[in-house]
Every structure is written in structure tokens, then in C-alpha cells.
Amino acid sequence: MSPDSPRDGTRSPRPQRPRWAVASEHALEALIRLSGMSAILFVAAIFFFVLREAAPVLVKDEFSLTQFLFSTEWYPTSANNVRYGTLALTVGTLSVTALAMALAVPFGLGAAVYLSEFCVPRVRETLKVTIELLSAIPSVVWGFVGLTVMSKLIVATTGAPVGVNVLNGGIILALMSVPVIVSIGEDALKAVPDSYREAGIALGATRWQLVYRVLLPAARNGLLAAVLLGVGRAVGETMAVLMATGHAVHIPGSLLDSVRTLTANIAAELGEAPSGSDHYRVLFLTGTLLFLITFAVNLTADFVIRGVRRK
């Protein structure tokens, strides 16, 4: 065998890819790259176009950003004393969200624990399908349920004069947010390595003790992320709260008071505000505020999840 001279048998000449195939592949890949970056484009575009409609009012003398953020007086259609204070709306959002989370988090995490640790596979499949269907229910249908079913229920059980209030909105939002919390919470619990469970069992722990002492602490990050995403969903919800919480723009004194959230307020008044007017622009400004709030919440949730994955 001579080391330097090749002894390959006869080979057929190598085929070539036709020019058009190579060119169209390059074009398609360019399109793919463009699409990939489009997500950034769209997020930026949303922020840009919403801010664009809002911007002119920011530079007006009569408009004060401090008043916008911290005043509770919202009188956009007043004849001689127009005021745009969103604090009452913000409190409305917070109160409904807080109630929703107070209900959804324990039930959601409890259901997540059940699905992940206690359930038999057949029941798990059924439950997961149910939760998936629950999350598919449109928000306007939830709002309708709040307006009709829940409202009557609340009036009947608490004797309140009106059934659309913080309590109504909170319960509806809780039912809407639970699926998110359950599915992400279950993911977080599943991500805890089996070795943790095996170690616990070897030490004689019951399943409940395992959950309480080992799994919940270990899945802490993912569960936190689940809650954050639930909050994000609740804060951004529009139609359901529009129909279920009533029309009063004030800081609620009790659960049975009507409120209005930031989201519902925009939806309720945008149709009436003349295009280009101050009122119109302030509503867009509220939208910008909402965008920033949910942006922050989702960013935080993502960082928390990223911490989970890295483990």
C-alpha cells in the first residue's frame, strides 16, 4: 500500500444542485430570518403606535403626569374642570387582581400539587383536558357569566344592592387565572428531580410531608413564576372585568363596591372619545401604562423561570 497515491475505484462525476434550487433556498432562509426578528418588530411597534397616539397630550401645559398617575379624580368629560387621575382605576385593578389571586393561588397550587403528586394517570389526563378547556373560554363569555349568573348569586347571598362589584370580578378573574397557575405550577413540580422524592420516601416521609417539606421549597421559583403569570393575565384582562365589576370610578370601600379597572375604562370610554381629543389621547396613555406594567410583570416571570431551567 503506497501512502501517497490514491487508489479509488472509478467514480461517477459528482452531481450539482440546480442554480434555481440554491437561489430559492437562500431567499427562503432570508424570509425565515426576517420572520424570526419580526417578534421584536411587533413588540416595538405596539409600544410605538400606542405611545404615538398618546404623545401629544404629554406636552400640553394643562396636562400633569403626576396628576395622571396619582389623582383619584377622573372627570374627562367635565365641561370646565377636566381632570385625568387614574389612581382610582389603578386601585380598582389592584383590588380585583388581589382578590383573584387570593382565591386562585391556593386553589391553583393545590390542584397543581394534586395533579403532580397524588393523582392517578387516568384522572390526570381528564383533569388536564378540563383545565385546558377552562382556559379556552373567551373573556366575553366570562364577563357575561359575571353579569348574569354571578351577579344574581352575589345579590342573593350577600344582599348587596348591585351584583357587579369587586367580589364578582375577583371570582371571575380567579376562575380565569387558575388554569395558568395550575399548568405552570405542575410543570414546576414535575421539574423537581425524582431523586428528591426517592430520598424523602427512603427517610419514611408520607406524600404530604414530601410535598410540604421537599417539593414546594424545591419548586419555589417555578411556582412563583406561575403566580406572576397569573397576575399578568389578571391585570391585562379587559372584557370580563368590564362586564363584571360595574361602572364606578372610585376607590372601593368594600368587596361589594363597584369599581372600574384600567383596562375596562379604556374599553368603556374609547368609543365615546372623539379621535384626536385629549380624552382620546389620555386613554392611549393609559394603554401605554398598562403595556409597561404587564411588560414588567412578564419580564420578571421570565427571569424567575429562567432560574428554574438552569438548575
Place this chain on the structure above:
Amino acid sequence: MAHAPAPTTGRFARTAHVARKERAERIARATFAAMAASMVVPLLLIVGYLVWLAWPMLGLEFILDVPRRGMTDGGIWPAFVGTLYLVGLSLLVSTPIGVMAAVYLNEYARDNWFNRVVNLAVINLAGVPSIVHALFGLGAFVYAARFGYSILSAALTLAIMTLPVIIASTREALASVPVAFREACWNVGATRWQTIRAVVLPNSISGILTGVILQVSRAAGETAPVMFTGAVFYKSVARGDLFPYALTDQCMALSMHLYTLATQVPNVKESLPYATAVVLLGSVLLVNASAIALRVFLRGRKKW
């Protein structure tokens, strides 16, 4: 599950301590099960109540008929067909862009800072409130692009809204194809695209399809994004007409119609809004259930 009788003496005796542990276990299990049930039970009760109140008006005729007597009676056809238009057009736009974006993110993108920003953008796009999507649609499509209040503006707004979830579910489908297949293709001199076309995409179709179908129901159910960009209170349409709208027309939408009936129309016949809600809810659940069934069916036909 049969147990041998618990010993009462010796090392494995069922002491009081053990009995307590077992009881705590049973209570915990029951509590968690109750929490899970607490989501299912209200759902069933609510759906049941809605159907019961909607019953007098439900039927095919209800869907095909047009609203009558100032929308206090009649059917929902203009809204139903309007929703079909909106959903169809929006998915026509968002599916190709979403699938291509997912292909980029999963198959081409390197793990550098730029692509981490892209990832973040997708996540944040998914979390934008629906009213902000409505504002965006108003500012960008209705005014800036001068499409005006139209099906086009509304559908494009819905497209941006459904895009992130299509991207996410497509990515999941692509990622479920094992890396070993890609490596085998690269080793024989195939380009990235040839690999994607021959092996990755054909085996991701089921996941992609499931993701798209799920967005059908979401697009059909959203109100705010269409309310301010192209959907209107009332539009005159012939009964059962499948092509009543042009791209530049405004239309009625099922989701908005429910809102209208529930809040803007006085003296509406009692079962009318309930029937509308049931049709909307039923359509959405049907579409979702078929997506889930598709997923289960295709899981059994895996090729590896």
C-alpha cells in the same frame, strides 16, 4: 388495592404515630383533590345553567337567521359569518409568519444576546393585554396604514395577537424532533433547510396544526381587539349568506355581539344573549376539543 392486615407488634407495628401520619396523608390527599375539583365543578354548573337558559332558542336556525326587531330577537348569522372571516384572515397572516419565526428561533438562531432579546420579545408579545392590542390596531392599521375601520384592520390586529402562541407551539413541535436526526442529515452534506424540509417540518406538522387550531378559538373569542378596529353593532346581511363582507367592510363579530346584547340592547328576549353565549362557547370548546383529539391521535402514530 388489598393490604395485608397491619401488624400490631414488633418493628413494623402500626403505632399511633404511624396512624397519625396516615390520617394526615388522607386529609391532604382529599384536600388537594377538592381543590382540583373546585375548578371543574363551577365550570360544569355554569355551562349547565347557560345551556338551560338558552335552550328555547338553540338550533341551526338560530345560527343561520339574522337579528330581528332591533336585535331583540332573531338569530346571529351576520356575527357568526363575520367571526369566520376575521379568524380565517388573521390565521392566514399569522400562521406563515409564526411558523417561519419559530423555525428561525429553533433551527437557525445561535445563543447570543440578540436572539435572547428576540425570545424576550416573543414572551412579552404574548403578555400584552387585549385592550392594548386594540389600541395598537387602532393606531397602526386603522389610522397610520389608513385601512380604516375594516375587516382588514381587525384581522391584522388579531394576527399580531395570535402570533406569539403560534410561535411558541411551533417551537415546541420542532424541538420534539430529536437532534440525532438533524445531525445525521448534516453529516451527509445536507444544508439546514434541506434537513428542515425533509425531516424536521414533516414531523412537526401535528404540533403546528394543534397550535394553530387552538388559536382559532382564541381569535374567535376576543372582543376588544375587534371592537375598535372593524367590528360594529349592526350590519345588514342576508340570511345564510356566506360571502357578505368585503375586506374593506366593517362586520359583526360573535364575541362583540354577545357584549352588545348583554349591555347595549334593552328589552332583549331573555334567552337570546344566553343562546349567543352558548353558541360562542360551544364553538370554542368544540374547536379546542378537536385540537386535543388531534394531538392524542397523532401521538399514537409517531414514527420513532
Place this chain on the structure above:
Amino acid sequence: MKRIEVQGLRLAYDSKEVLHGISFDVYHNEIFAVIGPAQSGKSSMLRCLNRTIDFTANARMSGTVRVDGEDVRRTRDVYALRRKIGMVAPLPVGLPLTIYDNVAFAPRAAGLSGKADLDATVERCLRQAALWEEVKDRLTSLGTALSGGQQQRLTIARALSHQPEILCLDEFSIAIDPVTTMRIEDVLKELRREMTIVLVTNLTQQARRLSDRTMFLWDGEVVEIDRSDVIFSGAAKSQRTKDYVSGVFG
């Protein structure tokens, strides 16, 4: 001209270096074995040869690798390079396509389109891989439905389908039965007449059976390169080589 010339090849994943500047040559029509314990960098070295290391995001390669005199990192057409080098991975991989499409995939990707040409190529490669008789009646069945040993031979058929001039095998026998291993070893002895073979293995007996020259790679460094009869007969120059070959460590 040597078939493959490697000089000072370094490879690092992030900050961890796995190849610390290795150099070796491979000549035409020989079977060149690369032996060494696990994690020695043998697989990584192969991936540097056909530049599939490019697909590993955090890998950084330096040094020179020349195939037929051409620096692989400066090649105009990396796909042509990958077609020149056939690669067989440790775990058998049948693509989720028909058996026919498995073998026809590479020629089609390279531009071959005539049915007669493709049929001939598929049959030729399946025969060369000693798989034809077993699958000739079910070419339209799924490649992933074959047994492990058959899938590995299918992988070899795939590797041969683009007329490589160099065939690299990375621990090909790890996941298959001894009978199939023997059949593939016979195939390799046949193929040596047409191409150069680089055989990475941690079965020293296999290297002894098949190869002309052997390189002992340990922890990312070349310990010794010599004719196989020298290395495996106990006349190796390095004590470490002698210990590895005789099974003192592995």
C-alpha cells in the same frame, strides 16, 4: 499528498479545552484507528474533520486540518466537504423516512434527480453495507422500524450514498450485536480498496483486527502514533500505551 493532515488542532467548549493541540496524518487507502478511553476527544476530533463542529454553538477550533491539501476551515463549499467525508455515529440512526429515502436523501440533496440513477445508487449502497438482501423487498417501509443492527448498516449505506472518499466511524459497534459488528468489519475491509477509513473505537481488539496504523489519544493529547502491529504487539514506545492496550486501564 496525504489524505488528511492535522497540525496543532485545539478545540474548546466554552472555556474547557478538550483537544490540546493534536497533530497526525492519515494516508490514502489505509484504515487509521484512533483509540483511547472515553472523554479523550475522539468524537470531537471527528467533528472537526467534517466541520459539523460548526453546529455546536460554544465550540472554538484552532489549528489546521487539511483534507487533500485543502484547509477545511477555508473551504469554499462546506457541503462538498461533508460529502467527501462519510460519518457513522455511535448510535444507529434511521431517519423517519422510507428505507429508500434514507439512502436517497444525500444524493437528492446533492442534486441527483433521475429515478434510474437514484435506484442504482440505493441498491449499490445497500449492497455495500451488507443490508440489501434483508430489505430489498421493503424499501418503502420506515427506516426507524428496523432493528438496531440494521439501522447501523442503514447509516453506513447513507454514509456511502454520497460517494465519500474518506469514511469516519465513531464507535460504530457500541449499540449493536457482535454478529452485525463482524459483518460491518468485513464491509470495512472491502471498502478500504476504494477509500480511506478513520476508525474511532475504544475496543482495542477491533482496532487490532482492522487497522493499518493506530493513534492513541488520551485526554485530548496524542500519546503515540504507529503501525498497528507495533502498538498492539507490546512493542509500543510509551508505557501508557502498553498499559492501555493490555487493559491495565481503560
